[in-house]
Amino acid sequence: MSFAMLFTMLLCFTLTVSVAVSIGLASIVGIQVADAHMLISVKEMFNSINKFPLAAIPFFILAGNLMETGGISRRLVEFAKSIVGGVQGGLPMTCVLTCMIFAAVSGSSVATTFAVGAILIPALIKHGYPKPWATALQATSAELGVIIPPSIPMILFGVSAEVSIGELFVAGVGPGLLIGGALMLFVWLYSKYKGWGKNDGDGRLSFGKATWQAGWALLMPVIVLGGIYGGVFTPTEAAAVAVFYSLIVGTVVYREIGIKDLYNILRKSVISSAVIMFIIANAGLFAFLLTRAGAPEAIGTWLQQVLQSPFYFLLGINAALFIIGMFIETGAAILVLAPILVPVAVHFGIDPVHLGMVMVVNLALGMVTPPFGVNLFAACTVARISLDRVIKDLIPFIGVILACLMLISYVPEISLTLRDIVFTK
Template sequence: MPILLLIVMCLGLAFSVSVAISIGLANILYLYTTNSSLLILPKEMYSAIDKFPLAAIPFFILAGNIMERGGISLRLVNFAKSIVGGVQGGLAATCVLTCMLFAAISGSSIATTFAIGAILIPALVRHGYPVNYAAALQATSAELGVIIPPSIPMILYGVTAQVSVGELFIAGFGPGILISGALIGYVLITARIRGYGKQDLDGRLSFFKATWQALPALMLPVVILGGIYSGATTPTEASIVAVFAAIVVGMFLYRELRPRDLVVALEKSVISSAVVMFIIANAGVFSYLITRANVPDHMAAWLIENLSNPYMFLLGVNLALFVIGMFIETNSAVIVLSPILAPIAISLGIDPVHFGLVMVVNLAMGMITPPFGVNLFAACQVAGISLDQIITRLVGFVLVICVCLLIITYFPPITLFLRDWVYPSHR
């Protein structure tokens, strides 16, 4: 019967039904055909969003919107452009680097998509990049929001797999930098081959001027991550700090944020948060039904029986998670699969922190792969295009992430080097 869920959902998407409605209809039909109580639907929808870490999502989205209207995002873009924007394709590289910087402030790929995409997608189009390429680039770059700490999926993995969240955060920098570098290399080569970005040098500030203007914005990651690493705040509390810090910087330092801008930012944040939460709620029911059908248990049993070698186990897990990430929301997948897969990985001698990063990076690709590509829908909303227009441009970006994932999977020092340096007891 689980195949019915996938068929109905895919049919809904094929007829341009929104992803949340498609998942919801699949859930309802599955409950009806299995003679299950429809009361499961509201119960599990509420359970899916009744999680304290998820409270960070609306606050980080609000922080992102405030940063956009308060001039913070623009100054981060100018700072990134002063570093990598001096070559053909530099504006596309600026998108990647800015998302990397913004990820250390927002902790949310959705917030990164809206805040940076609102500035860079129109700028990329003005400089001759196709709008669907700009949207695909923004959606992919925003994935760094859950890989560069702070990261909600890392928190959920740490809690469910009983692994130190601090170690996971430290370990996230290596994969995040690797993926950022790979994406920058890819967009620079693509720009050369396709003739994009020949005017990218226009409007570029000097490094020192851009750094001076962006200095208050660059201090935000220090405040937010410093609070988390020092233990002064939880990541969810840090999201509230991010909102207040963005207001202070935008209103009193840059003096570009007005009371009416706060109202607009609040309105946009409410709408965006409602959309995201509605998707998560429906995905939570979907995840519950998949779990009730024992799909994760059958998958784990198959992995243990057929993939006893650590290298083959990691390959099998990557393939399985890639498919799962396409259909199940990242946070839900982490919650469901971590308690099942992490003990198996540990029994095979795989470091749980390393395995956690493999899971997070892999499942994060679900944010840019249909049908449950949250970043895709956000980027399409900003760019004003439909989902089908962005799909063809995604292939190259997904392949780059896949190559990085294989390197992260089979070369653990990328993940563990910084962790072992900070925590010598693991050496």
């Protein structure tokens, strides 16, 4: 049954069938091969999405769209530019820093791509940066949207692997800061090497003025993350708070969201949420059938026999996830693979939270790698450029992320130190 399901799924991928439909069709084939009742599909698909933490996903998506339309993202750009925009290469550094701040609320890399990219890609091009390079920068920087908490993939990992979402959120701070800092250092050095960005400081607001204008926007991540880490509300409740705060700031304070805008914001959010939930439902059914067939135990035993140390386990997992991330949507990959890999990681003495960081960072990299990198497609859409023109400029950015990934994999303290401090009993 497992072979028939995997073959069907890979065949559908080859025929460019969407990920959710491919997984769903593979599950139907598995049910037929096992001669099981089709009502299993309805029951397991419902069970997959009938989980309270998943309610955070549509809320975070809605909050990101409200931030984009309500002027919050534009003010965050000006604030970031006031900090790093005064040096040569300051504008691409502003792109990275803005994505880091925006990620602290949105939880979505695609939302970050559209909200920040719509402002900064044209600005980068205007200041003389090549359009393909600016597009590659934006796509890569937006990856921080799923690494810096709150993060939708972390929620999915926590639900599927039965790991504390709060611990995952705290653990994501270290890797997020590492990758953000590495990207800022790289773009600064690369801009100086190329001679780009000598006039990046033009039009930059003073730090005080930019902070004053962005005050309400900057307060948002403080409220959301402070509330989570302070135990005031759960990550799911924090998502609802983010929506309420974004709505109030966008309509009452900044007054950039009108009644007519709400329809388009809600429509876009509903469509995005429905797509993710459809993927989760199908992936849940797929994972249930694989578990019923004994695949996780078989794969786990095989991994323990072949990868006989934590070092080789992490190396093998990183190599496999890098390839998988190129072809399979991040959420679906986490939902299918997390229940399989977590028990093996525990066998090797690897903290499940650490494994979660490795999986999220690695699969987030798949969002910017062809052929199915959603961030890459989103950035190309914003920049109005074909995908093939961006690939060459994308390679150095991928190299930076891979270097950070190796550090995150083999230096678990990057992820776990803050977690241990916050959750010390």
